[in-house]
Amino acid sequence: MTDTQKPVSAVVPELDSALREAVERGLPTTIADLCALVRIPSVSWAAFDRNHVAESAEAVAGLARDLGVFDVVEVKQAGIPGTDELGQPAVIATRAAQNGKPTVVLYAHHDVQPPGKDEEWESNPFEPTVRGDRLYGRGAADDKAGVMAHISAIRALVEAEGPDFDLGITLFIEGEEEFGSRSFAAFLEENHAALSGDVIVVADSNNWDIDTPALTIGLRGNVTFRLTVRTLAHASHSGMFGGAVPDAMLATIRLLSTLHDAEGGVAVAGLTSHDQETPAYSEEQLRRETGLLDGVSPIGHGTILSRIWAQPSITVTGIDAPTVDNASNTLAPAISVRISVRVAPGQDAQSAYQAIETHLTENAPFGAHLEIDDLDTGEPFLVDTSGWAVASVREAMADAWGVPPVDIGVGGSIPFIADLVRVFPAAQILVTGVEDPDSRAHSPNESLHLGVFKRALLTEAYLLGRLNRRDPAA
Secondary structure (H helix, E strand, O other): OOHHHOOOOOOOHHHHHHHHHHHHHHHHHHHHHHHHHHOOOOEOOOOOOHHHHHHHHHHHHHHHHHHOOOOEEEEEOOEOOOOOOEOOOEEEEEEOOOOOOOEEEEEEEOOEOOOOOHHHOOOOOOOOEEEOOEEEOOOOOOOHHHHHHHHHHHHHHHHHHOOOOOOEEEEEEEOOHHHOOOOHHHHHHHOHHHHOOOEEEEEEEEOOEOOEOEEEEEEOEEEEEEEEEEOOOOOEEHHHHOOOOOOHHHHHHHHHHOOEOOOOOEOOOOOOOOOOOOOOOOHHHHHHHHOOOOOOOOOOOOOHHHHHHOOOEEEEEEEEOOOOOOOOOEEOOEEEEEEEEEEOOOOOHHHHHHHHHHHHHHOOHHHOEEEEEEEEEEOOEEOOOOOHHHHHHHHHHHHHHOOOOEEEEEOOOOOHHHHHHHHOOOOEEEEEEEEOOOOOOOOOOOEEEHHHHHHHHHHHHHHHHHHHOOOOOO
16 A cells, blocks of 8 residues: 555544444434435436425435534525526535545435336335345435435434534535436536535445445446437338338347447447456356346456446437337338447547447448437546545445455446546545445335445444544644
8 A cells, every 4th residue: 555545544443433333323213214215206307206306305405404513504406508497406515624624525316217117116116115134115225325324424423523523524415316417517516615525425336245345446438319210201001112111110120230249249439448457257146136047148248347347338228119019010210219328437428429420320221311319428437546535435444344345347327427527626536335236226126235234334434433533634
């Protein structure tokens, strides 16, 4: 460990013991508060009721006010650039640092993904339900547990150190992460002073397994858009003209098939990969964690984790086409699909988009007309692991979990982190989380492992307690 990586706060056994006791005493209340948040269906997508997101924001603001440590607690919104719309409400609570101590910004999001089909859930998605060691419900893990990790850690700090501690804390709980954080950049600019800090903790990631913590040091970026393929001015009878006229469905299938090679690897020139070492991870583990069916082979090239963390991927996440029940003998004039591209660390999202746009244009079958709209991009991210805050959080993880953390990449994207880096270049960013490989975030039966949750709460309590005792001369 280099000098710059050495933890800046010595472990204080009495403080750690007090923090552990506070977390354990407060765990029933923390879980009850989490359940109350899960019951609010705060889906931030445009087709859902915004009032639920507003209700969720007010609930989080109430939790922040009840802590009794913040100078200001507000629910705020920023405009979405290029539109007349406001983004979803976020909560921002601030407390100034004293006596040379650092300021820590604690980020999570209170909005959630749509629940999907009720019949695919074993219990009501918005009625938190405990089965075994897990709490089930939409947002139970992603990311209302992240919200409660921050609340619980601050409660423990207050109990251990009293309400007049010196550490500066800003609580920033966003309300539209699951819908692309479209007002996020504007929100940062409008609240720049309040959100400035020495360390930013983003509690929205994963752990290696239920017994091993992880620090996320790499995230793929994303490019998402709607692609519409047109071949006809109007629908025609498939029996009368099929065989001579290429319908949009045929053209779409042919075009999408060019995006991957025979092994399922991405076949788009200009999409790059990141060279990094990955821990051992077997095909058996992949099958267990993803539900990959017997006889279905994994796709791609290289180690499994390099495919997930360090290589691009392309997924068709939706399609607008006649349903099987409504199918008629018709040549479809136009088909639309939603395409999600994950961008490897080291490539900017705009160049990735240009590469796939060029590929689609050059491979359009039968001269089909293509339209691309509803474009969103998010930059990939690589953590600078040389800072003192990284060393401190690794130390806190090891002490809370009893084993050292694993440095991981994540195949998913948290695009707003690139905005944090741009707006607050001096801040050290720590990407932590409360999830595990079986949490199934975004999927039916999303769940939180309660043992993981407790250890994540303790990790953050240790981190805050130790930074509060940090020597200002360090």
